[in-house]
Amino acid sequence: MKRVVVAGGGITGLAAAYYLSRAGASVRLIDKAPRPGGVIQTIAVEGCTLEQGPDSFLAAKPAAVELARELGLEGDIIGSNDSTRVTYVLRKGRLIPLPEGLMMVAPARVGPMVRTSLVGWGTKLRMGLEYFRRPRRMDGDRSVAEFMRDHYGEESLEYLGEPLLAGVYGGDPEKLSVRSVLGRFVEMEEKYGSLTRGALALRRSGRTGGGPLFRTLKRGLGSMVDALVAAMAGKVEMIRAEAETVEAAGGGYRIRAAGEWMEADGFVAACPAWAAAPLLRPVNARLAEVLETIPYHDAMTLSLGYRRQDCARLPPGFGFLVPRREREKMLACTFVHNKFDHRVPAGMAVLRCFFGRDAIAMDDAGVVAAARRELERILDFSAEPVFSSLARWPRAMAQYTVGHEERAAEIESIVRGIPGLEVAGNSLRGIGIPDCIRSAREAAESLTGQAPLGRPAGTPQSGPPGSRERTAG
Numbered sequence: 220m221k222r223v224v225v226a227g228g229g230i231t232g233l234a235a236a237y238y239l240s241r242a243g244a245s246v247r248l249i250d251k252a253p254r255p256g257g258v259i260q261t262i263a264v265e266g267c268t269l270e271q272g273p274d275s276f277l278a279a280k281p282a283a284v285e286l287a288r289e290l291g292l293e294g295d296i297i298g299s300n301d302s303t304r305v306t307y308v309l310r311k312g313r314l315i316p317l318p319e320g321l322m323m324v325a326p327a328r329v330g331p332m333v334r335t336s337l338v339g340w341g342t343k344l345r346m347g348l349e350y351f352r353r354p355r356r357m358d359g360d361r362s363v364a365e366f367m368r369d370h371y372g373e374e375s376l377e378y379l380g381e382p383l384l385a386g387v388y389g390g391d392p393e394k395l396s397v398r399s400v401l402g403r404f405v406e407m408e409e410k411y412g413s414l415t416r417g418a419l420a421l422r423r424s425g426r427t428g429g430g431p432l433f434r435t436l437k438r439g440l441g442s443m444v445d446a447l448v449a450a451m452a453g454k455v456e457m458i459r460a461e462a463e464t465v466e467a468a469g470g471g472y473r474i475r476a477a478g479e480w481m482e483a484d485g486f487v488a489a490c491p492a493w494a495a496a497p498l499l500r501p502v503n504a505r506l507a508e509v510l511e512t513i514p515y516h517d518a519m520t521l522s523l524g525y526r527r528q529d530c531a532r533l534p535p536g537f538g539f540l541v542p543r544r545e546r547e548k549m550l551a552c553t554f555v556h557n558k559f560d561h562r563v564p565a566g567m568a569v570l571r572c573f574f575g576r577d578a579i580a581m582d583d584a585g586v587v588a589a590a591r592r593e594l595e596r597i598l599d600f601s602a603e604p605v606f607s608s609l610a611r612w613p614r615a616m617a618q619y620t621v622g623h624e625e626r627a628a629e630i631e632s633i634v635r636g637i638p639g640l641e642v643a644g645n646s647l648r649g650i651g652i653p654d655c656i657r658s659a660r661e662a663a664e665s666l667t668g669q670a671p672l673g674r675p676a677g678t679p680q681s682g683p684p685g686s687r688e689r690t691a692g
């Protein structure tokens with residue numbers, strides 16, 4: 220039986236350990252945090268189910284749904300409440316609905332784009348002319364900002380691209396790589412020239428999938444963590460410690476955690492790239508060097524609970540995004556009682572505010588005060604919250620900056636050349652939960668030589684072509 224050590228007990232490490240143990244490996248999972256799940260943490264306050272980290276996953280990518288099914292959670296999978304699906308963008312102090320049919324940055328429906336007041340007529344005209352662009356292949360990478368400006372102009376970057384990506388990556392479109400973050404749109408450019416034509420064709424083909432855009436679990440994403448831990452009880456040894464170093468030894472590995480050495484035939488680095496780099500330096504210095512170049516941003520969520528009777532001023536819909544031009548600290552806010560209505564009792568409302576790196580240094584009281592000030596400015600809403608719950612996630616969001624594709628390819632190539640070693644998680648090919656689970660499954664398959672794990676034979680490994688990026692909404 221193969222002995223494998225997994226470092227990192229977020230969804231990636233848990234899923235890797237689960238798939239490895241299912242394939243017959245003897246697994247030890249090392250995580251330094253007091254609770255498993257990494258950034259997935261669900262808590263209950265005043266009858267509300269609060270997500271401290273991620274709150275849902277993209278329906279188009281099957282890995283998370285497949286794992287949930289395997290864990291017996293099929294009956295708990297629910298969609299976002301799309302009857303109230305409208306997301307606003309703040310513009311000059313007003314909340315303007317994102318036009319319907321927007322496929323991340325490209326309009327897949329013409330009418331709503333023509334009617335929206337989110338962008339002016341100059342941009343609309345430009346979007347119309349974009350339809351006639353000829354296919355072209357660009358070598359190399361570009362920033363998301365450069366790509367969007369090229370296709371639709373500055374205003375669409377400011378009021379569509381930037382806020383949508385800030386809500387997913389907490390990142391800067393001037394730095395993010397279009398190939399890694401919007402790969403599907405680069406393919407459209409190559410095939411159609413126009414992103415609008417590509418989006419319309421995709422919509423007509425029906426490959427955009429029906430049903431809610433997001434899925435989640437009724438009792439919170441933490442229930443997937445609990446189910447994984449329960450499924451591995453007695454099979455996987457869970458060790459609460461910090462993995463300190465990894466050395467190649469006798470065709471396998473020696474791993475030191477909390478001063479103790481353990482031996483294994485395989486090792487999975489399922490922690491962020493910045494944590495994996497120092498661990499793996501003794502195994503391969505170049506691997507560590509490239510892992511270290513992947514930047515991570517901080518993130519923070521603040522859930523504010525209110526009595527529903529105090530919330531008459533709140534608009535319908537899923538929430539709003541704040542473009543950089545209009546931003547103080549808050550990047551986005553979700554109206555949880557609308558988006559996932561079963562998570563909030565009838566008499567309550569929950570606003571989940573999302574902050575990026577600019578706010579992480581503020582103290583708790585300062586964050587709550589800033590959030591309330593901004594909610595008053597944006598929503599004209601000043602009710603007294605019944606509770607607040609803050610979660611800080613330093614260096615949690617991998618940033619796929621320009622050139623990421625080459626970095627990821629180099630990391631993968633080095634790893635392929637080192638028997639028994641895998642790097643999984645959000646550092647390489649997708650930061651969403653389904654991407655992390657898929658990478659964990661692939662790592663387990665590669666280490667055990669068993670494929671495909673946990674999937675009916677013949678089903679694809681990932682979502683529809685080019686479905687790498689998450690879609691906000």
Ligand SMILES: Cc1cc2nc3c(=O)[nH]c(=O)nc-3n(C[C@H](O)[C@H](O)[C@H](O)COP(=O)(O)OP(=O)(O)OC[C@H]3O[C@@H](n4cnc5c(N)ncnc54)[C@H](O)[C@@H]3O)c2cc1C
Nearest residue numbers: 227229230231250251257258273274462490494644651652
């Ligand atoms: C606020 C927030 C909101 C998000 N929203 C969404 C969303 O709605 N939908 C979505 O699909 N994705 C979302 N994401 C992204 C997604 O949640 C993450 O990319 C994913 O959960 C990362 O899982 P992971 O296991 O790779 O890493 P993590 O969850 O970061 O876990 C890494 C683990 O490694 C451990 N560790 C680190 N170093 C060591 C070491 N040396 N030894 C032992 N253990 C170590 C840590 O303790 C941690 O438990 C969000 C992320 C954040 C932060």
